[in-house]
Amino acid sequence: MPQPDLVRWLLRDPVAVAPDLLGAVLTHTTPEGGVAVRITEVEAYRGHRDSEHPDPGSHSYNGRTPRNEVMWGPPGHLYVYFTYGMHYCANVVCGPAGSSSGCLLRAGEIVEGLGLARSRRTSAKRDSELARGPARLTQALAIGRGHNGAALDGGEFRLDPPAHRAAGVLSGPRVGVAGPGGSADYPWRFWLPGEPSVSPYRPAKARPRP
DSSP states (O other): OOOHHHHHHHSSOHHHHHHHHTTOEEEEEETTEEEEEEEEEEEEEOBOTTSSSBOTTSTTTTOOOTTTGGGGSOSSBEEEEEETTTEEEEEEEESSTTSOEEEEEEEEEEEEOHHHHHHHOTTOSSGGGTTBSHHHHHHHHTOOGGGTTOBOBSSSEEEEOOSSOOSSOEEEOOTTOOGGGGSTTOOOEEEOTTOTTSOOOOOOOOOOOO
């Protein structure tokens, strides 16, 4: 189970947790070695349509499914999902059990295991691109489907909150979220200014009707 202090820290509204995650360090230790990422960009996602704080951009908005089951559990675990038929994205589950909320880890800076991260992300032209974007971050950390539900307890994964809340945090609409959840009414993407690892903003693409 995650450490009690970490659970208490994450047992809050994701919109409050998300900016506090900036500067936190997520480490994944594998038989190959460890890679650690300092988080520079996150997005907050609240709960289902019948919750106190419904979020139309959240995977849990329409209710519990096998895919989003981990979001409904206690805080301090990873919610990992497959997207676009090719990528994995990782979220930190937060809020009370049943709130189905979390924070998407969008980007970060490699602060440990640089050589190993480079070997996993051979297409990156610069080190700042190794974890620049949610799919690249999971590739650099070797996070996949089997890590859905993994505890951030200092075993295989460890999440270390920053010593101090980051100053000058910026916020804006979430990336690639369609519908109302991607509007300026939900400025729940947070990032550190001046960080080259932060990914560019891209609105959701309109999908043609069949």
